[in-house]
Amino acid sequence: MHATVPQNRFKELLNEAQALAPADTREQIVSAIFRASQAICDETVTYETQAKQYEMEKLDRIFTSKLWGFPIMLAMLAVVIYITIAGANIPSNMLASFFTWLEGYLTLFFQTLHAPDWLHGLIVLGLYRGTTWVISVMLPPMAIFFPIFALLENYGYLPRVAFNMDRLFKKAGAHGKQSLTMAMGFGCNAAAIMSTRIIESPRERMLAILTNNFVPCNGRWPTLILLSSLFMAANYTGGWKTFVTASVVVGMVLFGIVVTLSVSWVLSKTALRGIPTHYTLELPPYRRPKIWDTIVRATLDKSVYVLKRAVVVAAPAGALTWVLGNIHIGDTTILAYLANWLDPFAKALGLDGYILMAFILGLPANEIVLPILFMGYLSTGSLTEVDGLHSLKQIFVDHGWTWLTALNMMLFSLLHYPCGTTLINIYKETKSRKWTFVAFALPTAVAIAVTFLTTYIARWFSLV
Amino acid sequence: MTTNEYTVALAGNPNTGKSTLFNVLTGLSQHTGNWPGKTVVYAEGFFTYNHNRYKMVDLPGTYSLYSNSADEEVARNFIIFGKPDVTIVVLDATALERNLNLALQVLEMTSSVIVCLNLMDEAKKKGIRIDAGKLAEKLGVPVVPISARNKEGIDALLKTIDAMVCGKIKTKPIVVRYSPEIEQCMEKLIPRVKEVIGDAYPARWVALRLLDGDMSLLHAFYKLFPSKKEATVYACDGSAKSI
Numbered sequence: 001m002h003a004t005v006p007q008n009r010f011k012e013l014l015n016e017a018q019a020l021a022p023a024d025t026r027e028q029i030v031s032a033i034f035r036a037s038q039a040i041c042d043e044t045v046t047y048e049t050q051a052k053q054y055e056m057e058k059l060d061r062i063f064t065s066k067l068w069g070f071p072i073m074l075a076m077l078a079v080v081i082y083i084t085i086a087g088a089n090i091p092s093n094m095l096a097s098f099f100t101w102l103e104g105y106l107t108l109f110f111q112t113l114h115a116p117d118w119l120h121g122l123i124v125l126g127l128y129r130g131t132t133w134v135i136s137v138m139l140p141p142m143a144i145f146f147p148i149f150a151l152l153e154n155y156g157y158l159p160r161v162a163f164n165m166d167r168l169f170k171k172a173g174a175h176g177k178q179s180l181t182m183a184m185g186f187g188c189n190a191a192a193i194m195s196t197r198i199i200e201s202p203r204e205r206m207l208a209i210l211t212n213n214f215v216p217c218n219g220r221w222p223t224l225i226l227l228s229s230l231f232m233a234a235n236y237t238g239g240w241k242t243f244v245t246a247s248v249v250v251g252m253v254l255f256g257i258v259v260t261l262s263v264s265w266v267l268s269k270t271a272l273r274g275i276p277t278h279y280t281l282e283l284p285p286y287r288r289p290k291i292w293d294t295i296v297r298a299t300l301d302k303s304v305y306v307l308k309r310a311v312v313v314a315a316p317a318g319a320l321t322w323v324l325g326n327i328h329i330g331d332t333t334i335l336a337y338l339a340n341w342l343d344p345f346a347k348a349l350g351l352d353g354y355i356l357m358a359f360i361l362g363l364p365a366n367e368i369v370l371p372i373l374f375m376g377y378l379s380t381g382s383l384t385e386v387d388g389l390h391s392l393k394q395i396f397v398d399h400g401w402t403w404l405t406a407l408n409m410m411l412f413s414l415l416h417y418p419c420g421t422t423l424i425n426i427y428k429e430t431k432s433r434k435w436t437f438v439a440f441a442l443p444t445a446v447a448i449a450v451t452f453l454t455t456y457i458a459r460w461f462s463l464v
Numbered sequence: 465m466t467t468n469e470y471t472v473a474l475a476g477n478p479n480t481g482k483s484t485l486f487n488v489l490t491g492l493s494q495h496t497g498n499w500p501g502k503t504v505v506y507a508e509g510f511f512t513y514n515h516n517r518y519k520m521v522d523l524p525g526t527y528s529l530y531s532n533s534a535d536e537e538v539a540r541n542f543i544i545f546g547k548p549d550v551t552i553v554v555l556d557a558t559a560l561e562r563n564l565n566l567a568l569q570v571l572e573m574t575s576s577v578i579v580c581l582n583l584m585d586e587a588k589k590k591g592i593r594i595d596a597g598k599l600a601e602k603l604g605v606p607v608v609p610i611s612a613r614n615k616e617g618i619d620a621l622l623k624t625i626d627a628m629v630c631g632k633i634k635t636k637p638i639v640v641r642y643s644p645e646i647e648q649c650m651e652k653l654i655p656r657v658k659e660v661i662g663d664a665y666p667a668r669w670v671a672l673r674l675l676d677g678d679m680s681l682l683h684a685f686y687k688l689f690p691s692k693k694e695a696t697v698y699a700c701d702g703s704a705k706s707i
Contacts, residue, residue, distance in 0.1 A: 009660050010660065010682055010685055010686060010689075011682070013656060013657065013660050013674060014674055014677070014679075014682050016653070016656060017649075017653055017671070017674035017675050017677075018674075018675075018677055020649040020652060020653065020675065021649060021675040021676070021677065022645050022646070022649075025646065025675050025676050025677070026530075026676055028642060028643045028645070028646050029642060029646065029672065029675075029676060032640055032641065032642045032643065032646075033565050033568050033569065033640060034565060036564075036568055036638070036640045036641075037561050037562075037564035037565050037568060038561060040564055040599065040602045040603070041560055041561040041564065043595075043598060043602065044560075044594055044595045044596075044598045044599045044602065045560055045561075045592060045593070045594050045595075046592075046593045046595075047591060047592055047593075048591030048592070048593065197524075197533065197534040197535045198533065198535060199533070200532050200533040284479045285558065285586070287586075290613070
């Protein structure tokens, strides 16, 4: 019976084996396996032509060339973001109008039932608004961005990105595969944390985990896109507006990558010292993806994902925000009280108390930061009717927003602590409270420092 | 008519189309991507064929099973401790030699293996001809050429899986011969391995891993055996659930 076997027998066995094993065991094993594979192939495989191989090499010479590699990557990123912004605008507005129209009927319905005000407030103004906001703002860009991303991925372009970025990450003391996990982060940081398992060395894996948050995820793209189109491209119209919006968003992404590399570099010189390990990255063949399948699958998957998030996270957060915004302590609501308390610190970062509070309440998911902020503002003002996305800017401007506020909110969103799900995954993967805390505190410190600096500089030069 | 449930594991190098095959067989839509390292945790799905129900497990794609990284460990542990009824090793027909390294490693761990030559369409375009019959003969296990993307060869694969779980296929996996030095060490170790961990695990493979100093395998055994001890204790109490 195994149960009677004391555990140290395993240890003993391993020691015995180690005493026997020659120093180059691994080498001997690997070379025996390689020889066996080669012998089998020699007898079973025959080659006819090599024409196809050349075609792929030609493509790779362009996509991964020193001269063209980076410009092509940048162009691809810009085009993807441009298409996303240009395509998402109209459906987003349509969805928002539709939900506003529906809200009128819901309100009417509650009135005919003679439902109490608080119930209408909680369900319609809280739960319903929070949920529909997330759907109308998130769904269209995601339904465009992810199919395009999936097409590039299935075609085999992503490993080329990793290949191009490899040198930069190596210089930063990190692992080249970090660029792959970073690319995953554009979709979802929580999933990207899991994908860092492909990095063998614990040190480099930790670098990838700690810096993954610096690329905008699913939940943050819409914040970046919306704010840059409302404030950065305000003076442009038509195609130019989309172009300027896209450029600002691309700039944000590039800044995120620069921060990723800088933080990796600093960490690899201090807390996580070491030399990057050597690795071979396989460049898979380019494969023409099943275009229609890929588009349908990526769209459906993302839609289901966004809708799920909307129901699971945004609905309760919307209800909670409404409650906080409507329970009074003395003259002010709890929400206003909290916002006022945060205000002085937030002002130093070029934000305001409501924005900072929205980030704090938005810890469970980045998707809900904007809706919370928007509802927080609504609970203070006289304005209660929001007609689509047009009146949004007015709400922001009424609360003293300038381009600097928008820029700082975008920067804070890009750099601040990861969402709750991501933090849970970091804890699961590192099994360390200390590192999970670092993963929370480090980006937050960066976000505070950067927004503080931009505010200080902008005020110094009297730009605002 | 009885319905049995069997477990089928999918192993293979990254980017050989495991997830595509998984989706074709299970009808699920697990996300597939053309880059190494996409599947880091394994996905599960089900399908039914010839009155049998199959649980399909899509393992992370790895180049080896020496547990260099967390995903290699996941794949290795499932093959050894999950004891799937069939392990399908998916090979990229356009890069057979490199892919075979993993197949040889799997064949050291279990004999219920079907080798699946995927991307046959692409290999054909590139002018690569593979003699599947001869390959099967060399490896000592069935070899099924398929193109998962175009859903070709899937039926033959299902038939082979069915025949294997019914015990109609006798496999005789190739045994990789190591250097005389390593072989001598293994000869000494194998009886000791059998003594300590019993016959439930492939002794030659365990001996090889121990020679390689595989600590993570040791930890996996640590974790496994105390739980057996608990099970026996409960059995003595008479309050045991059958496991």
